[in-house]
Amino acid sequence: MDLDLYDFLLAAVIVLAVTAVCVSFSKRLGLGGVLGFLAAGAIVGPFGFEVTTQVAKLRHFTEIGVVLFLFIIGLEMEPRKLWAMRRSVFGFGTAQVVVTGVVIGAVTLALGQSVEVSVIVGLGLALSSTAFVLQMLNERGEMMTEHGRSTFSVLLLQDLAIVPLLALVPLLAGMGDADDGQPLWERAAGVGAVIAGVVVVGLYVVPWALAQTARRRNMEAFGMISMLAVLAAAWAMELVHLSMALGAFLMGMLLSASPYRFQMEAAIEPFKGLFIGLFFISVGMSIDFRVLLDQPGTASLLVLLIMAIKVAVLLGLGWAFGLPRATAVRVAFLLPQCGEFGFVLFGAATATGLIGNFLFAVLLLFISLSMILTPLIAQMGYALANRLAARGDVVPADQPDAGDIPDRHVIVAGYGRVGRIVCHVLERTGTPYVAFDVSPDRVSIGKQCGHKVRLGDVKVPSILKAASASTASAIVVTLRDLHDAERVVSTVHNFFPELSMHVRVPNLLSRDIMLTKGVSHAVPITLEGSLQLGVEVAMSVGVAEADAIGVVDALRLEDYASLRLQLSGPKPAA
Numbered sequence: 001m002d003l004d005l006y007d008f009l010l011a012a013v014i015v016l017a018v019t020a021v022c023v024s025f026s027k028r029l030g031l032g033g034v035l036g037f038l039a040a041g042a043i044v045g046p047f048g049f050e051v052t053t054q055v056a057k058l059r060h061f062t063e064i065g066v067v068l069f070l071f072i073i074g075l076e077m078e079p080r081k082l083w084a085m086r087r088s089v090f091g092f093g094t095a096q097v098v099v100t101g102v103v104i105g106a107v108t109l110a111l112g113q114s115v116e117v118s119v120i121v122g123l124g125l126a127l128s129s130t131a132f133v134l135q136m137l138n139e140r141g142e143m144m145t146e147h148g149r150s151t152f153s154v155l156l157l158q159d160l161a162i163v164p165l166l167a168l169v170p171l172l173a174g175m176g177d178a179d180d181g182q183p184l185w186e187r188a189a190g191v192g193a194v195i196a197g198v199v200v201v202g203l204y205v206v207p208w209a210l211a212q213t214a215r216r217r218n219m220e221a222f223g224m225i226s227m228l229a230v231l232a233a234a235w236a237m238e239l240v241h242l243s244m245a246l247g248a249f250l251m252g253m254l255l256s257a258s259p260y261r262f263q264m265e266a267a268i269e270p271f272k273g274l275f276i277g278l279f280f281i282s283v284g285m286s287i288d289f290r291v292l293l294d295q296p297g298t299a300s301l302l303v304l305l306i307m308a309i310k311v312a313v314l315l316g317l318g319w320a321f322g323l324p325r326a327t328a329v330r331v332a333f334l335l336p337q338c339g340e341f342g343f344v345l346f347g348a349a350t351a352t353g354l355i356g357n358f359l360f361a362v363l364l365l366f367i368s369l370s371m372i373l374t375p376l377i378a379q380m381g382y383a384l385a386n387r388l389a390a391r392g393d394v395v396p397a398d399q400p401d402a403g404d405i406p407d408r409h410v411i412v413a414g415y416g417r418v419g420r421i422v423c424h425v426l427e428r429t430g431t432p433y434v435a436f437d438v439s440p441d442r443v444s445i446g447k448q449c450g451h452k453v454r455l456g457d458v459k460v461p462s463i464l465k466a467a468s469a470s471t472a473s474a475i476v477v478t479l480r481d482l483h484d485a486e487r488v489v490s491t492v493h494n495f496f497p498e499l500s501m502h503v504r505v506p507n508l509l510s511r512d513i514m515l516t517k518g519v520s521h522a523v524p525i526t527l528e529g530s531l532q533l534g535v536e537v538a539m540s541v542g543v544a545e546a547d548a549i550g551v552v553d554a555l556r557l558e559d560y561a562s563l564r565l566q567l568s569g570p571k572p573a574a
Contacts, residue, residue: 011051011052014044014049014051015040015044015051015281018040018043018044018049019036019037019040019277019281021040022036022037022039022040022043023036023037023040024036026039026375033135033139033277034132034135034136034280034371034374034375035372035374035375037277037280037281037283037284038280038281038283038284038368038371038372039284039372040281040284041280041281041282041283041284041285041286041287042284042285042287042289043284044281044285045284045285045286045287046285047287047289047290052285055282055285055286056286056347058278058282058285059279059282059283059285059286059343062275062278062279062281062282063244063245063279063340064231064234064271064275065131065272065274065275065276065277065278065279066130066131066244066245066276066279066340067230067231067234067244067245067247067248068230068248068268068271068272068275068276069130069131069134069135069245069272069276070130070159070245070246070248070249070252071230071233071248071249071251071252071268071272072252072265072268072269072272073134073143073152073249073252074248074249074250074251074252074253074254074255074256075252075253075255075256075261075264075265076143076252076256079253079256082253085149085152085153087321088149088150088153088154088321089153089154089156089157090157091321092150092153092154092157092317092318092321093153093154093155093156093157093158094157094161095317095320095321096126096154096157096158096313096314096317096335097123097126097127097157097158097161099313099317100122100125100126100309100310100313100314101119101122101123101125101126102122103122103309103313104121104122104125104126104306104309105118105119105121105122105123106118106122107122107305107306107309108121108122113359116172116173116354117354117355117359119168119172120165120168120169120172120345120346120349120354120355121346121355121363123161123165123168123345124165124338124341124342124345124346124349124363125306125338125342125363125366125367126158126310127158127161127162127338127339127341127342127345128154128155128158128310128335128336128337128338128339129337129338129339129340129371129374130155130158130159130245130339130340130341131276131279131280131340132280132337132339132340132371132374133151133155133334133335133337133374134152134155135276136334136374136375136378137151137152137334146323146324146327147326147327147330147331147334150318150323150327150331151330151331151334151335154314154331154335155335156249158339158341159245159246159249159341160246162246162341162344162345165345169345169349169352169354170352172349172354173349173352173353173354187240190240191240191242194236194237194239194240194242195250197236198233198236198237198247198250198251198254199250199254201229201232201233201251202229202233202250202251202254202255203254206225206229206251206254206255207255207258207260209225210222210225210226210258210260210264211260211440213225214260214263214440214455215440215441217438219267219457222260222263222267223267226264226267226268227267227268227271229251229255230248230251230252230268233247233248233250233251234247234248235247259440259443259447259454259455260455261454262436262454262455262456262463262466262467263455263456263457263463265462265463265466266456266457266460266462266463266466269462269465270462279340283340283367283368283371284368286343286364286367286368287364287365287368287369288361288364288365291361291362291365292365292369299362299365299366299369300369302366303365303366303369303370303373304373306336306338306366306370307336307337307370307373307377308336310332310335310336311332311333311336311377311381312332314328314331314332314335314336315328315329315332318331318332325385325388326385326386326388327385329381329384329385329388330381330382330385332381333377333378333380333381333382333384333385334374334378334381336370336373336374336377337367337370337371337373337374338366338367338370338371339367340367342363342367343364343367346360346363346364347360408432408471408472408473409431409432409433409434409468409471409472409473410426410431410432410433410434410472410473410474410475410476411433411434411435411436411458411464411467411469411472411474411475411476412426412433412434412435412436412475412476412478413435413436413458413475413476413477413478413479413485413488414435414436414437414458414477414478414479414480415435415436415437415439415442415443415445415446415451415453415478416437416442416478416479416480418478418480418504418525419435419437419476419478420445420446420449420451422476422478423435423446423449423451423452423453424449424451427450427451433452434452434453434454434467435451435452435453435454436453436454436455436456436457436458436463436467437453437455437456438455438456438457440455443455454467458475458477458488458491459484459487459488459491460491461491461494461495464491464492464495464496465495469492469495469496469499470496472496472499473500474499474500474501474502474520475488475492475499475500475501475502476502476503476504477489477501477502477503477504478504479504480504482505482506482510485503485504485505485514486514486517489501489503489514489517489518489519490517493517493518497518500520501518501519501520501521502519502520502521502522502523503519503521503522503523504522504523504525505522505523505524505525506524506525506526507524507526507527508524508527508560508563510522510524511523511524527560527563531552531555532552534548534552535548535549535551535552538551
């Protein structure tokens with residue numbers, strides 16, 4: 001259905017209004033934002049307001065959200081971390097796909113489907129939703145917990161598994177290689193060439209381009225290059241029939257060690273948030289309520305059966321692979337849903353005639369309903385895991401991985417002279433910290449000094465989020481520009497109000513203003529430097545150190561009251 005400008009604006013207003021209400025209501029109930037997006041999609045979809053009938057095209061377009069999401073995850077997953085997870089990825093993950101696929105396939109076969117259909121349905125429903133689960137973990141701040149890493153390992157293997165599963169479809173449909181006649185070795189060579197190209201571009205070309213734009217402070221071009229890197233990697237993978245999300249993850253992982261990692265995340269984050277929300281809305285639109293209304297009891301029971309099978313298999317495998325009981329429970333109850341790659345896999349199977357249109361509609365219903373039920377089931381799993389931990393059955397091990405940024409750290413905003421001194425003090429006292437600056441040159445100086453400095457603009461909320469501001473103990477704003485400092489203070493106050501703020505200011509007036517904005521401590525650098533100079537001079541002419549420091553301490557205690565009179569200048573004569 002083609003829309004003119006008026007229809008498009010009307011549709012956009014309806015979608016945004018319904019989504020805002022649904023997401024707010026869902027979060028208020030403690031179910032997270034994803035369920036709200038799904039509900040909004042169901043309301044504005046073909047069985048609601050029907051803002052569009054092109055649901056399949058919309059869903060395919062909004063898969064860009066999944067691509068951007070996997071890129072950001074890749075930025076946080078350095079190769080050494082991935083190698084450390086190899087047992088979880090290729091052991092636990094592979095076992096989950098195979099065992100779950102066999103069990104669900106056996107159920108499908110018992111319901112009267114052919115062996116070929118049962119194989120593709122079993123393996124397709126064994127996949128879980130990468131976008132859905134990672135969004136839930138992200139909202140909870142649990143990506144770096146033990147159960148978060150284990151869950152991600154399974155999801156990563158599932159993303160890898162979509163490649164052989166798509167290759168399996170034409171074979172099961174009896175088509176062999178007749179679709180394009182290309183020999184297998186040529187396909188393998190093409191895949192190898194594309195992956196090698198992505199690696200070269202990610203390791204050398206993109207970092208060089210980002211460095212050039214960063215040195216020129218061209219943040220617009222920086223954002224465009226970041227987006228180009230993601231979409232180019234996704235397009236290259238799609239060209240050889242691999243997962244677009246896998247290409248984005250690979251590009252992100254290659255750039256994970258870059259000093260520009262946080263700024264790239266800040267550039268991509270707004271687009272990711274928009275497209276991932278639209279993706280979940282499109283999934284909600286895909287629910288065919290006619291199938292549900294025809295046989296509501298049977299459809300509901302089958303969905304619950306599939307989810308129960310996945311939970312049971314994940315629990316057994318989790319314990320078999322040595323996960324603590326509470327961790328295995330959380331993983332199992334996070335991954336019972338069917339995934340978005342099922343849309344792709346079953347769509348390909350329908351195109352080859354392997355499965356019929358009615359079965360395709362039923363499978364889409366299963367995927368959508370399982371996603372809707374996941375927040376509720378996840379809450380049940382978390383409650384069960386907490387009970388296990390409380391009974392002492394396990395040693396609670398689901399603490400965030402320190403990684404580059406440990407908990408209770410200090411964020412230093414600005415790495416000029418004052419920021420450098422603050423970092424030096426924090427380093428000497430063993431206080432965990434991370435500093436940010438918009439200048440690549442100052443970041444390089446910080447690296448040479450052995451300080452933890454990253455390129456990033458702390459005025460951007462996503463940079464603070466990437467810096468784990470929610471688990472930080474304090475932020476020190478050392479920026480010379482008072483306007484920039486006020487913007488940082490405003491961002492922290494709005495998004496992380498519990499964070500203790502310490503700010504460098506030029507004078508007492510600025511100090512008073514900052515204290516009214518929620519700042520814990522505002523230090524007038526020039527005034528404090530002058531007081532220290534006065535102490536040194538007094539001591540040099542014979543004044544006792546305790547007396548000289550006592551004078552300064554008294555001034556601070558009275559909030560510099562006597563100095564304010566002198567610094568304000570003489571009153572005009574009457």
